[in-house]
Amino acid sequence: MSFPHIFQLADRGGSSAFRAFSAGPRSSILMVTPSLSLSKLIAMMAPAVRIVEVGPRDGLQNIRDTIPTSTKLELIQRLHQTGLQTIELTSVVSPKAIPQLADCREVLSNTDTKALLDDSQLRLPVLVPNVKGLEIAKQHGVREIAVFISATEGFSKANINCTVAQAIERSTQLASLAKASHIAVRGYVSCIFADPFDGPTPLPAVLRCVRALLDAGCYEVSLGDTLGTGSPANVRELISYLISNDIPVDKLAGHFHDTYGQAVANVWEAFNNGIRVFDSSVAGLGGCPFAPGAKGNVASEDLVYMFHNAGISTGVDLSKLVETGHWVCKKLGKSNSSRAGTALATKSPAKPKASQLSWSLLNETKGLQLFRSGVNLKIVLNRPKNGNTLTTTMISDLTTAISNASADSLVSRIVITAKGKFFCTGMDLGKGSTAVGEDSSNAQFTRLTNLFEVIDQCPKVTIAAVNGPAFGGGVGLALVCDLRVFTQAANLTLSEVKLGLCPATISKYVIRELGVAFAREVMLSARVITPVELKRLGIVAEITANEELERSVDSLLVKLKAASSDASRMSKELVRLAWAHGGKEKQASGIKALFGEMMRPDADGAYGVREFQAKRKVDWDVYVERKVKL
Numbered sequence: 001m002s003f004p005h006i007f008q009l010a011d012r013g014g015s016s017a018f019r020a021f022s023a024g025p026r027s028s029i030l031m032v033t034p035s036l037s038l039s040k041l042i043a044m045m046a047p048a049v050r051i052v053e054v055g056p057r058d059g060l061q062n063i064r065d066t067i068p069t070s071t072k073l074e075l076i077q078r079l080h081q082t083g084l085q086t087i088e089l090t091s092v093v094s095p096k097a098i099p100q101l102a103d104c105r106e107v108l109s110n111t112d113t114k115a116l117l118d119d120s121q122l123r124l125p126v127l128v129p130n131v132k133g134l135e136i137a138k139q140h141g142v143r144e145i146a147v148f149i150s151a152t153e154g155f156s157k158a159n160i161n162c163t164v165a166q167a168i169e170r171s172t173q174l175a176s177l178a179k180a181s182h183i184a185v186r187g188y189v190s191c192i193f194a195d196p197f198d199g200p201t202p203l204p205a206v207l208r209c210v211r212a213l214l215d216a217g218c219y220e221v222s223l224g225d226t227l228g229t230g231s232p233a234n235v236r237e238l239i240s241y242l243i244s245n246d247i248p249v250d251k252l253a254g255h256f257h258d259t260y261g262q263a264v265a266n267v268w269e270a271f272n273n274g275i276r277v278f279d280s281s282v283a284g285l286g287g288c289p290f291a292p293g294a295k296g297n298v299a300s301e302d303l304v305y306m307f308h309n310a311g312i313s314t315g316v317d318l319s320k321l322v323e324t325g326h327w328v329c330k331k332l333g334k335s336n337s338s339r340a341g342t343a344l345a346t347k348s349p350a351k352p353k354a355s356q357l358s359w360s361l362l363n364e365t366k367g368l369q370l371f372r373s374g375v376n377l378k379i380v381l382n383r384p385k386n387g388n389t390l391t392t393t394m395i396s397d398l399t400t401a402i403s404n405a406s407a408d409s410l411v412s413r414i415v416i417t418a419k420g421k422f423f424c425t426g427m428d429l430g431k432g433s434t435a436v437g438e439d440s441s442n443a444q445f446t447r448l449t450n451l452f453e454v455i456d457q458c459p460k461v462t463i464a465a466v467n468g469p470a471f472g473g474g475v476g477l478a479l480v481c482d483l484r485v486f487t488q489a490a491n492l493t494l495s496e497v498k499l500g501l502c503p504a505t506i507s508k509y510v511i512r513e514l515g516v517a518f519a520r521e522v523m524l525s526a527r528v529i530t531p532v533e534l535k536r537l538g539i540v541a542e543i544t545a546n547e548e549l550e551r552s553v554d555s556l557l558v559k560l561k562a563a564s565s566d567a568s569r570m571s572k573e574l575v576r577l578a579w580a581h582g583g584k585e586k587q588a589s590g591i592k593a594l595f596g597e598m599m600r601p602d603a604d605g606a607y608g609v610r611e612f613q614a615k616r617k618v619d620w621d622v623y624v625e626r627k628v629k630l
């Protein structure tokens with residue numbers, strides 16, 4: 001293991017200092033400046049502990065009620081959004097053996113799952129029991145599989161109907177086939193402390209399995225206390241035994257169940273004995289069919305809470321994880337087995353929190369509402385019954401609102417959002433609309449071109465807060481803005497070709513934002529582009545829960561107070577110059593002019609640099625309001 005990962009408060013000559021030492025067995029001690037707060041330090045560090053989230057597989061496989069595939073897919077996405085980098089997606093097993101995971105192919109072929117599978121930063125193992133499972137995993141682009149054996153004969157027979165020796169042989173064959181296809185292999189050894197049929201597990205039985213899996217090419221072996229009978233003394237004894245028998249501790253992971261309430265203590269003990277990878281499941285989902293009443297896996301929330309409190313980073317956002325645990329329990333109709341999750345959810349309920357900004361209604365027209373909060377303007381498309389389609393009146397009102405705001409020195413940012421199920425379903429195609437037909441073609445072209453141009457040329461920061469699906473011109477509206485926040489329900493469809501039309505006026509912005517090849521693909525296929533895809537491409541700044549959009553946009557607006565409105569305008573201009581005149585004289589002269597502008601003694605830069613030197617933070621919203629009033 002590398003480099004300083006763990007921080008402890010140490011008393012040094014009466015003052016508090018942070019002691020940092022390596023996560024690995026070869027500990028080294030570093031002193032870290034006491035002026036940094038512990039939480040800042042943790043946030044800055046690469047995770048010291050890797051959490052392998054097994055909820056979507058181990059957690060769900062023992063639940064009797066049918067779980068809709070959509071719930072599993074959303075669970076995976078939510079877990080990913082917490083920052084978890086390793087998530088066991090599913091298991092490619094016989095539907096007869098594990099009916100709950102019979103939809104594994106659907107899970108793996110889903111577009112959003114595929115987007116995750118394509119991300120080389122993530123580890124997304126899929127459990128496979130045999131060659132057929134491996135083939136299916138391969139067909140779906142899986143880059144990592146997990147193989148499993150039991151340390152004990154009784155459980156091996158009952159679980160996979162073979163002896164331990166046969167299971168080792170099977171796993172070795174699977175690992176060799178997987179590695180030949182450049183697929184990574186993780187190993188599980190179950191029943192490390194006890195077997196429901198055979199009783200306590202002898203230490204050499206575990207050693208035999210761990211060694212066999214490592215010899216087979218597993219990059220890591222997870223030690224599974226399947227029944228949850230072990231306690232810290234057993235953990236210490238087993239790890240010491242394995243290490244003394246030449247098993248490298250950095251090849252081991254811990255997988256503890258909570259039947260006897262020992263799981264968190266076991267993880268801590270394993271950590272103190274050198275293990276840095278732990279399997280867990282959100283809300284403590286899971287169980288063991290051979291241990292009636294057995295609790296599930298140790299809850300991910302409990303681990304993250306424990307590690308973060310000890311100053312050990314996991315890379316996971318605890319509050320998002322707690323929300324996910326709360327959400328999945330509600331979906332499954334189960335109580336939450338995470339103690340930290342339950343406590344934290346009670347402290348800050350998952351219900352939408354109040355917006356941080358207070359907005360007052362400025363104006364209302366037939367299809368638009370205008371709100372204001374300080375230097376922020378919010379434009380709400382308000383024809384939800386018609387999918388917020390762009391009628392002639394709406395286009396005209398929207399163009400006017402943006403033009404006015406562009407000229408208003410008291411406006412720094414403009415949010416465009418909508419009411420109802422859809423963000424905007426594009427050009428008005430309704431009966432009696434003037435959209436299609438030769439006579440109106442020129443007028444409609446001019447209207448649409450003006451609208452998008454006015455937004456694109458707007459000197460203020462524009463933010464699309466996309467509340468739901470957008471089609472055609474609605475996609476243009478989202479993509480012409482500077483920044484985008486999407487709900488999980490939002491998506492984009494360039495549906496024009498289905499109607500015999502093409503995304504003409506919006507193409508300028510669609511292609512600029514999406515890139516040529518991707519834009520072509522989505523224009524020609526008219527398929528739904530999911531928020532996860534857009535986030536991965538850097539097109540969406542944030543994806544929020546559906547009910548959290550307003551709050552997230554408010555938070556973003558508050559964060560943007562740290563950016564000068566004038567400097568933002570100049571930055572937008574730099575991007576525009578690069579896009580329109582990259583490498584040409586116009587770009588070079590534009591950059592020169594902007595440089596001169598930012599260095600003027602009356603420019604925001606002069607004030608910002610002075611405040612920086614005085615070690616004061618600037619609230620640029622206050623600055624704008626003060627400057628305009630002067």
Ligand SMILES: CC(C)(COP(=O)([O-])OP(=O)([O-])OC[C@H]1O[C@@H](n2cnc3c(N)ncnc32)[C@H](O)[C@@H]1OP(=O)([O-])[O-])[C@@H](O)C(=O)NCCC(=O)NCCSC(=O)C[C@@](C)(O)CC(=O)[O-]
Nearest residue numbers: 386387425426427428429430471472473495503504505506
């Ligand atoms: C959105 C779904 C999937 C909802 O499908 P749904 O959930 O089944 O609901 P719905 O179809 O009942 O829609 C709800 C209401 O919204 C209306 N509606 C919805 N969209 C429009 C529209 N564009 N124009 C006029 N009305 C629209 C729709 O007619 C209906 O009104 P109701 O019948 O209840 O009175 C479906 O209605 C649909 O497929 N709509 C068409 C979406 C579309 O393809 N938009 C692209 C328009 S072309 C365009 O924008 C061209 C442009 C601007 O890109 C050209 C350029 O760039 O230059």
